Amino acid sequence: MRRLWKMSVWMETWLDFWKRLRARLTGRSNEQEVREVRRVLSLLPEKGNSPAPDPLLLTGGERKLYDQVRHATREHNRNNVTRTAAYWEVYQRSPELHWALLAHMVSRNGGYSMTDLRGDLIARVMEAGQAEAFFQFLERANWLIFGDAYPQLLLYEASVKGGKPLFHLLPYFGVSRFMTVIWERFWERKDSELLTLGLIINEQNYIEHRVVQNPAYKPVIESFEFQAQTYLNLTQVALPYRSNTDSVELAGCVVDTFLSLTERIDTGRRLYAILFGKEDVRQGVISFAKSRPHTGSRADYWSHLYTADPPAGSVKRKRYYPRVNGAVLRPGAKPIYSPRLHDVWPDVTSPEPPGGEDWCCAPDAAEQLYAAKPPAQHKITGLYCKTLMLVEKAVAAESWLK
Known part of the structure; x- marks a missing residue:
């Protein structure tokens, strides 16, 4: 058993190295910016884990701004729907903040994952306690990222409004010194690309020990359901966008494993390359976001396959028959129930404080600041439909066995 464990660790280390190398070989790097960020980080004190400064030390306008940002962050961090809307509002006000649009679309996917737990498929095969644990895992990661990133976006907008940078206030919000350098x-x-890459790196490092490596979430991560998504390539991040025919297509990529920090950063890098490297996708995503407010239901983008209207009775008590054939419903089949978030999950009113320490303790963090090129195969409508049909067959088999 110990030998198998050592082999597993070795394989993970090798795969992590290979993914880093692959991303570098297929991407591009602004070496001048990387060197400069690395140089500035190297001038900072070695230990970056000192506690955040006390906001009570702030006075006058800075204290007022701090309170306003904190209040706005709490107000919009109530649930996935309010967070997703807040990201979109920031992008509309400040389109140079590319990350806000990326975060809006990724946050939509987070909402879909949450409502899937109470929808027509997953709810049939997952116990209520398991679904609750999965939701808390997803909610915690969503909540942490928003609580860290949204104050940064608001401080930037306040800087623009006041005509001077206010990034010296970032530490008061517990933001990593890495991002202070990037914002400056x-x-x-x-350079919108450099900022986006910096935020991708920062947010994934931010949740690494607070969620992914947190023992409290170990039962979720080690569960069969979580592992199966990785092995069967069921985890896809979809970017719905309006095509030339005005239908909603899907762009995006498959997440090989959520557990790898390198993989999560690389996924963000690839999604950004698709969103801002493919003009038809970017314009189509913006058109979709303007016309379809996020509710958490997959009916937001494909109302011909999904419905937010709940079925009569408990779905768990009924045998399931596959309904999807490609991108359309089988003749006579009813749409798949995909609920709105507020219909199935309450707000988490008293989450634990973020805790943790500044993840950036060395200038090596700058080495991840390289961009990906848009992949040739970025349209995933067909892959998504195949995955949906696979999930349907598995759920049907499980429902018949029960």
Whole structure:
């Protein structure tokens, strides 16, 4: 058993190295910016784990701004729907903040994952306690990322409004010193790509020990359901966008494993390359976001396959028959129930504070600041439909066995 464990660790280390190398070989890097960020980080004190400064030390306008940002963050961090809307509002006000649009679309996917737990498929094969644990896992990651990133976005907008950078206030919100350097570079160079990559790296490192490596969520991560998504390539991040025919297509990519920090960063890098490297996708995503407010239901993007209207009676008590054939319903089949978030999950009113320490303790963090090129195969409508049909067959088999 110990030998198998050592082999597993070795394989994970090798795969992590290979993914880093692959991303570098297929991507591009602004070496000048990387060197400069690394240089600035190297000038900071070695230990970056000192506690955040006390906001009570702030006075006058800075204290007022701090309170306003904190209040706005709490107000919009109530649930996945309010977070998703807040990201979209920031992007509409400040389109140079590319990450806000990316976060809006990824947050939509987070909402779909939450409502799937109470929908027509997963609810048939997952016990209520398991679904609750999965939801808390997803909610915690969503809540943490928003609580860290949204104050950064608001401080930038306040800086623009006041005509001077206010990034010295970031530590009061518990933001990593890595992002202080990145925001200062953005203020000087207006490099939206560098800022987006910095935020991707920061947010994934931010949740690494607070969620992914947190023992409290170990039962979720080690569960069969969680592992099966990885082995069967069931985890896809979809970017719904309006095509030239005005139908809603899906772009995006498959997440090989959520457990790898390198893989999560690389996924963000690839999604950004698709969203802002393919003009038809970007314009189609913006058109979709303008016309379809996020509710958490997959009916938001494909109302011909999904419905937010609940079925009569408990879905668990009924045998399931596959309904989807490609991208359409089988003749006579009813749409798949995909609920709205507020219909199935309450707000988490008293989450634990973020805790943790500044993840950036060395200048090596700058080495991840390289971009991906848009993949040739970025349209995933066909793959999504095949995956949905596979899930349907598995759920049907489980429902008949029961």
